Amino acid sequence: MKIICWGARGSLPVSGREYIKYGGDTTCLEIRTAGGDIVVVDCGSGVRRVGNNLLKEKVRRFTILLTHSHWDHVLGFPFLKPVYDSKVKIDFHGCPFAQKSIQSVVAKIMEPPQFPINLGAIRAKMSFHDPCLKGIKVGTMKVTPIILSHPNQGLGYKFQENGATFVFLTDNELRHKHPGGCDYREYAAFCSGADVLIHDAEFTEEDYRRTRTWGHSTYKQALELALEAGVKRFGLFHHNQDRPDAEVDAMVEDCRRLAGEKGSPLDCFGVTQESAIEL
Ligand SMILES: [Zn+2]
Ligand SMILES: [Zn+2]
Numbered sequence: 001m002k003i004i005c006w007g008a009r010g011s012l013p014v015s016g017r018e019y020i021k022y023g024g025d026t027t028c029l030e031i032r033t034a035g036g037d038i039v040v041v042d043c044g045s046g047v048r049r050v051g052n053n054l055l056k057e058k059v060r061r062f063t064i065l066l067t068h069s070h071w072d073h074v075l076g077f078p079f080l081k082p083v084y085d086s087k088v089k090i091d092f093h094g095c096p097f098a099q100k101s102i103q104s105v106v107a108k109i110m111e112p113p114q115f116p117i118n119l120g121a122i123r124a125k126m127s128f129h130d131p132c133l134k135g136i137k138v139g140t141m142k143v144t145p146i147i148l149s150h151p152n153q154g155l156g157y158k159f160q161e162n163g164a165t166f167v168f169l170t171d172n173e174l175r176h177k178h179p180g181g182c183d184y185r186e187y188a189a190f191c192s193g194a195d196v197l198i199h200d201a202e203f204t205e206e207d208y209r210r211t212r213t214w215g216h217s218t219y220k221q222a223l224e225l226a227l228e229a230g231v232k233r234f235g236l237f238h239h240n241q242d243r244p245d246a247e248v249d250a251m252v253e254d255c256r257r258l259a260g261e262k263g264s265p266l267d268c269f270g271v272t273q274e275s276a277i278e279l
């Protein structure tokens with residue numbers, strides 16, 4: 001599988017010279033399976049460019065998985081151009097949590113007066129599935145969800161294909177259990193032995209004195225999970241909207257130092273917009 005990141009920023013899209021390396025678009029990953037299927041994870045502002053590419057490539061069918069319905073993870077949806085093409089088919093998966101269905105979550109993204117058009121303007125054939133904790137298969141790739149520890153809840157996902165495992169846990173507070181969320185131990189077991197773990201690493205320990213219960217982890221907490229789960233590569237994700245590149249670099253360096261001190265071969269990196277990982 002190939003994992004492409006189109007948005008690694010948390011909470012709010014940002015721009016400016018201090019954000020050039022890690023990028024300013026909010027959460028969106030594109031996963032291309034060995035069999036050529038395409039899965040888009042979240043519709044943050046990064047999804048705009050995914051849509052433009054899919055149109056160029058004339059891709060007529062793909063899957064969208066939502067982690068949760070917080071604004072930064074869905075705000076790009078009306079700008080995903082293939083949804084206005086009647087030849088396109090999209091399978092939408094997620095968990096509605098407090099809402100009636102995943103369709104109602106999507107309908108809320110496009111609703112006047114917050115947006116000038118509603119779901120009725122969409123021409124693509126959209127199928128909505130509310131699998132919650134039921135795993136799904138996309139071609140040859142198996143997708144297993146887990147409930148996040150996050151306000152209003154959310155889903156993390158494990159993607160497995162041809163012996164390779166990628167785990168994506170964004171918006172996950174490891175050291176505070178939100179209603180419906182899992183224990184630290186369950187997240188460690190879920191990530192065990194993954195080739196790549198991309199995890200929420202929004203805060204520093206200093207931030208966390210103020211931000212505990214906001215639904216995000218510190219980079220040291222996420223590193224601890226990566227070490228304990230024995231993953232091969234750990235990507236820091238959901239960069240805070242006020243965190244310039246140099247500060248994210250410092251967090252990554254600190255992770256490398258701490259992993260090295262423990263004698264671990266763990267490879268730590270900050271997830272950058274437009275980066276790709278092949279597994
Ligand atoms: Zn978020
Ligand atoms: Zn969130």
